[in-house]
Amino acid sequence: MIDWKKSLATLVLCAAGTGAAIAQEPIKLGGLLETSGFIASLGQPALEGAQLAVEQVNAAGGINxxxxxxxxxxTESDNTKTVSALRRLISQEKVVGIVGPSSSGSNFAIVDAVERAKVPMIGIGATRGIVLPPEQRRYSFLAPLTDVVVETVMLEDMRARGITRIAMLHSDVAFGTSARDTLLQLAGKHGITVVSTEVFGNADTDMTPQLTKIRGTEAQAVVIWATGPGLAISTKNYRALGLKQPLYLTHAANDFNYLRLAGEAANGALLPSSKIYVTAELPAGDAQKPVLEQFVKAYEAKYGKQPATFAGNGYDAAMLLMNAVRKAGDQPGAVRDALEQVNNYVGVTAVYAYGPEDHFGTKPESVQMLVVDEGKFKLAPKAAN
Amino acid sequence: MTEFAQYLISGLVVGCIYGLIATGFTAVYNATHIVNFAQGESSMLAALCAASLVLAGAPLLLAIAVAVVVVGLVNILVERLAIRRSGTDVTRGIIITIGVGIVLQGLAALVWGTDAQPLPAFSGPGSISAYGVVVPRQALWVLGTTAVVMALLYLFLTRSFLGKAFRACAMNGQAAALMGIPTGLMRSIGFLLSGTVGAVAGVIIAPIALMQYDSGVALGIKGFVACIIGGFGNPIGAALGGLLLGATETLAAGYISSGFKNAIAYVLLLLFLLVRPGGLLGEFGAAKR
Known part of the structure; x- marks a missing residue:
């Protein structure tokens, strides 16, 4: 009995000894990325992306x-657990900045606490409301493409295809409801009417009733906005019901597990996306092409699989934070100010530019319409005007 | 009319699953008076097992059969190792099943990760449509399999010697024991039945609903509600309760608002508990007394 206690104590002492031996303490970044729960299929790759970014910076000698x-x-995709985890990161770990949760709901749950703690957070949730209004959300930034940015590109694509009436099916969590509100605001500006919106519970297993209702409307295209299995199930239900209209999906569909789950049903679906899956198809002059090539290669070498969009989001968020620390030092307030001055940073997801009134960072120019073709993402053919 | 028929079909398919899971609840309840809160996990486990076997190259039907048998055995093990050791204390048994559920869920998360796993539809992904009503082929499998399983279960309970002994135990365990029926064996059979029926529910719905490590919880809750509606402990009531719950949910989602779907399930639960606590058909034991 005594023996193992002794060796444990020795071990602890050794660990403490090596800690003191290092001249400078490491710079700590916090992460609230979900590796279990309903949004784990987004949180896990985001974490892998962030870890890759940190590894690359450390391999190049760290920051100063x-x-x-x-x-x-x-946080198991749980909003309450995210709040307590944030508290731990700030009070115990004393992080200089946070790579935020993937779940929009969890982002909303912590924005006020982030504000009070005055520690910058770059969220991976794709909902604009997280950083609005800008004067009250001074410490919150976003890394992914937001719903306004992707929906703008999607609505333009619809207009080019001569579509004027659409219906939307979305999940009942913040990601889905906020995208619906945004779509209702934006559609009119692009000459498109939303004739019907239907909602489903995030854990539901059958969306046939909602889609049956949509089938009865005059919609010329249907938009589905959700994350996780719900998105794949509704795609399958959509095909099973024999709806013939073009199917538009959220940018959260650019996830390999979605393709695996939805199978053949996904073929032909259109979605707005970052350029990550079509790196090879990009023209040589594209500013993001070299960054994307480097990222995809490094990610594949480290994890042995293709990176998902969310991996790019995590990588960008961590890189943006570390660049800000390099520029402004390790005080959270100064890091925030440096983030707000980011201009023309070429990332994996987009070319970022933040400002006092703009904590979204991404712009519609970074978005491409993709189509699922034989279970793979391809650049969507340009619609003839 | 087309809409109504479409809602009803979708509702009945979901209802079949609720009904099967509810029947699983009654099997354990009748043998032990324990409410098995790990019931939903049987469905999840079977679906994930089958998905892995298919991925490893096994033919679909073999994969499904193996998965169902494995889950049945897991349930027997659970009874032997965890439930029987706690004696006949019902409360303790219920709490143990909650623990078992958490353990199974954790194990599933470790083995399969947190992503959902797809299982191919039994006879291709197509669907059959008539008069504007679309029925996916897999939905026919769900309806057919449920009917067969229910019929077999009914025959087993009413016609076979073992089934009769099982029912005798459910009605009065002590008297059955005095008559020489091995109650321990009957408890094992209860868990085996519950696991098998739950596993069948899991594999037939997996191609439609997609399963992941935590899918069992929601299924278990709905099955439990179906039990209350049908009358706890009554297998026919459980099946009816499931169908009623599924159809009501889907019709409410279609005609009122999809936001009400889950609310309807719980309103039904409350209504039955307040107005008719014995459920549609009354408790099995009470009805036979």
Missing amino acids: GRKVELVNLN
Whole structure:
């Protein structure tokens, strides 16, 4: 009995000894990326992307000679757990910045606490409301393409295809409801009418009733906005019901597990997306092409699989934070100010530019319409005007 | 009319699953008076097992059969290792099943990860349409399999010697024991039945609903509600309760608002508990007394 206690104590002492031996303490970044729960299929790749970014910076000598450490706490996709995890990151780990949760709901749950703690957070949730209004959300930034940015590109694509009436099916969590509100606001500006919106519970397993209702409307195209299995199930239901209209999906569909789950049903679906899956198809002059090529290669070497969009989001968020630390030092307030001055940073997801009134960072120019073709993402053919 | 028929069909398909899971609840309840809160996990486990076997190259039907048998055995093990050791204390048994559910869920998360796993539809992804009503082929499998399983279960309980002994135990365990019926064996049979029926529900719905490590919880809750509606402990009531719950949910989602779907399930639960606590058909034991 005594023996193992002794060796444990020795071990602890050794660990403490090596800690003191390092001249400078590492710079700590916090992570709230979900590795279990309903949004784990987004949170896991985002974490892998962030870890890759930290590893690359450390391999290049760290920031001003100091190593960077990413402390990620799994919140199980639970909003309440995210709040307590945030508290732990700030009070115990003393992080200089946070790579935020993938779940929009969890982002909303912590924005006020982030504001009070005055520690910058770059969220991976794709909902604009997270950083609005800008004067009250001074410490919150976003890395992914937001719903306004992607829906703008999607609505333009619809207009080019001569579509004027659409219906929307979305999940009942913040990601779905906020996208619906945005779509209702934006559609008119592009000459498109939303004739019907239907909602389903995030854990529902059958969306046939909602889609049956949509089938009875005059919609010329249908938009489905959700994450996780719900998105794949509704795609399958859509095909099973024999709806013939073009199917538009959220940018959250650009996820390999979605393709695996939806199978053949996904073929032909159109979606707005970052350029990550079509790196090879991009023209040589595209500013993002070299960054994307480097990222995809490094990710594949480290994890042995193709990176998902969310991996790019996590990578961008971590890189943006580390660049800000390099520029402004390790005080959270200064890091925030540096983030707000980011202009023309070429990332994996987009070319970023933040400003005092703009914590979204991404622009419609970074978005491409993709089509699912034989279970793969391809650049969608341009619609003839 | 087309809309109504479409809603009804979707509702009945979901209802079949609720009904099967509810029947699983009654099997354990009748043998032990324990409410098995790990019931939903049987469905999840079977679906994920089958998905892995298919991925490993096994033919679909073999994969499904193996998955169902494995889950049945897991349930027997659970009874032997965890439930029987706690004696006949019902409360303790219920709490143990909650623990078992959490353990199974955790194990599934470790083995299969947190992503949903697809299982191919039994006879292709197509669907059959008539008069504007579309029925996916897999939905026919769900309806047919449920009917067969229910019929077999009914024959087993009413016609076979073992089934009769099982029912005797459910009605009065002590008297049955005095008559020489091995109650321990009957408890094992209860868990085996519950696991098998739950597993069948899991594999037939998996191609439609997609399963992941935490899908069992929601299924278990709905099955439990179906039990209350049908009358706890009554297998026929459980099946009816499931169908009623599924159809009501879907019709409410279609005609009122999809936001009401889950609310309807719980309103039904409350209504039955307040107005008719014995459920549609009354408790099995009470009805036979």
